[in-house]
Amino acid sequence: MGKIRVGICQMRVDLDKSSNLKKADNMIREAAANGSDFVVLPEMFNCPYENKYFPIFAETYSGETTRMLSNLAKELGIYIIGGSIPEEDNGSIYNTSYSFDRGGKLIGKHRKMHLFDIDVEGGIRFKESDTLEYGNNVTVFDTEFCKVGVAICYDMRFPELMRLMALAGAEIIIVPAAFNMTTGPAHWHITVRARALDNQVYFIAASPSRDLDFTYHAYGHSCIVSPWGEIIKEAEEKECILYGELDLDVVEKVRRELPLLKHRRTDIYDVYKK
Numbered sequence: 001m002g003k004i005r006v007g008i009c010q011m012r013v014d015l016d017k018s019s020n021l022k023k024a025d026n027m028i029r030e031a032a033a034n035g036s037d038f039v040v041l042p043e044m045f046n047c048p049y050e051n052k053y054f055p056i057f058a059e060t061y062s063g064e065t066t067r068m069l070s071n072l073a074k075e076l077g078i079y080i081i082g083g084s085i086p087e088e089d090n091g092s093i094y095n096t097s098y099s100f101d102r103g104g105k106l107i108g109k110h111r112k113m114h115l116f117d118i119d120v121e122g123g124i125r126f127k128e129s130d131t132l133e134y135g136n137n138v139t140v141f142d143t144e145f146c147k148v149g150v151a152i153c154y155d156m157r158f159p160e161l162m163r164l165m166a167l168a169g170a171e172i173i174i175v176p177a178a179f180n181m182t183t184g185p186a187h188w189h190i191t192v193r194a195r196a197l198d199n200q201v202y203f204i205a206a207s208p209s210r211d212l213d214f215t216y217h218a219y220g221h222s223c224i225v226s227p228w229g230e231i232i233k234e235a236e237e238k239e240c241i242l243y244g245e246l247d248l249d250v251v252e253k254v255r256r257e258l259p260l261l262k263h264r265r266t267d268i269y270d271v272y273k274k
């Protein structure tokens, strides 16, 4: 199995949807021109990460943004893991990630399952559930390389969800995310490394770049972590495309040498299941 080339677009998101789409279009084209098989966008790449904007920027499927992603995937012959956008469905709004194959076909749709409702003293307060609804499905889909799992930002803090994706066969987990300047420095690296290591997968985390003019200051530091738990590529906080190569033989090697998934004591765990 050959290498999989990945391009993560750590883009700056601003207040104007059409300029966000233009920016995404340019960066996707550049990542494709540089040979990426998978191009990955960050969480809420067409909309500022603030509750008040989610209903205003929301689209029903298929809308302007998803049509653009599907068309680009087909035109450029690449997989696009389309970060996330606010999705409107039946009067509810979801934080949703759409993925497209090389023919522009929708192959994955993940609605964020764990909403970011937190209040850290002296740090950050955010309540996504003021505007967003919970998604209820684990998202793993087939590609020509392997199965890929997709979740969104706060979802990555829940080892149960990541484990379900690994058990469903995911060898790569991709998480569009936007940690902040309170939780990013404290928890970003340890979380991405732990989830890669727990599940012996390549773990790809894609953030927007940091913009101190907004109320929400994204941490940046998009990265690719190996199944051994090593960060093999990492961006700083500025806008950029981060490139990396994944080798599925490494997933097989790590799982063979250190068979964590096989050594699980499900006979005992099941006794404690509620």
Ligand SMILES: O=C(O)CCC(=O)C(=O)O
Pocket (backbone or CB within 6 Å): 043, 115, 116, 152, 153, 154, 155, 157, 177, 178, 179, 180, 183, 184, 187
């Ligand atoms: O978990 C965190 O610290 C950040 C989560 C977040 O920003 C999000 O889910 O959008």
